[in-house]
Amino acid sequence: MTTTLFISPGACAIASHVALLEAGAPHETRVVDLKKGEQRTPEFLAVNPAGSTPALKTDQGVITQNAAILGWIAQTFRDRDLAPVDDPFGFARFNAFNGWLSSSLHPALGKVLFSRPPLEGDAKDQAVELALSKLDLAERHLVEGPWVFGETWTLSDGYLMVFERWARQAGLLDATRFPRLNAHLDLVQTRDAVRKMLEVEGLQPV
Ligand SMILES: N[C@@H](CCC(=O)N[C@@H](CS)C(=O)NCC(=O)O)C(=O)O
The missing domain is CATH 1.20.1050.10 (Glutathione S-transferase Yfyf (Class Pi); Chain A, domain 2)
Known part of the structure; x- marks a missing residue:
């Protein structure tokens, strides 16, 4: 499973980006330039109607919100000990x-x-x-x-x-x-x- 993470360099999506790297999760990143207003383009709003990054495209659909993305990564890559998922x-x-x-x-x-x-x-x-x-x-x-x-x-x-x-x-x-x-x-x-x-x-x- 490869995921696509929509990021804005230096913005809060760095939390989800680090999490994918810590998990060793196959992924690609796509930059959404907030200064240019790319979060409001029809293409990105089709990914996240809220117009904010991060957004993570998975096989099952899109996850938004760093907190939710981190929880998903920790539970999906359990063997990497990214959070106390069994407690x-x-x-x-x-x-x-x-x-x-x-x-x-x-x-x-x-x-x-x-x-x-x-x-x-x-x-x-x-x-x-x-x-x-x-x-x-x-x-x-x-x-x-x-x-x-x-x-x-x-x-x-x-x-x-x-x-x-x-x-x-x-x-x-x-x-x-x-x-x-x-x-x-x-x-x-x-x-x-x-x-x-x-x-x-x-x-x-x-
Ligand atoms: N609570 C959300 C916050 C998302 C958020 O506000 N992202 C900012 C970047 S840090 C954004 O994309 N803002 C879009 C804008 O400024 O229009 C999360 O953690 O995912």
Whole structure:
């Protein structure tokens, strides 16, 4: 089975891209250039009517949402130990963390970084404050270290990396305030699958 992953280099689809590489899953990638508005072309809307990446085309149909794609990859390539798929409690925690990234951290950071027109003044300060409070939560409560779930790497680590990269690029990942997240990002970027993803998407470690 070969899958096709629709990506936008550097955007949140890097989580699903890393997951396919970690799984050793046969796949190809197709670039949807968000800056050019390619997410709104009829061709892409036929793949994902919501007009967002990632979207993963499988033999059974299209899966959208990083959290769902990661769960599918972990369950499909079980022998690769990508998540605790045989432990209902552990798998629930994996899904809870990914759901938090998707519904809480992503929108908060996205508002700071991608609002058009860019936020200014009080609106910007408030958005930055909210994003930092989400990163505080991850630093103090959600990320055990060195990986999200302690000693065992899971696909959640590649998903968290998306937002750590964005935060560091925006100068928001202060080393004193976020030592655990900084160490996590540095560690994730040493993984072969992450290096490969960066190469394929034309990106650099941050
Ligand atoms: N929760 C979704 C978020 C998907 C999403 O917002 N993707 C962005 C890129 S990070 C996108 O494609 N945006 C389209 C646009 O800006 O029009 C997921 O994790 O898959």
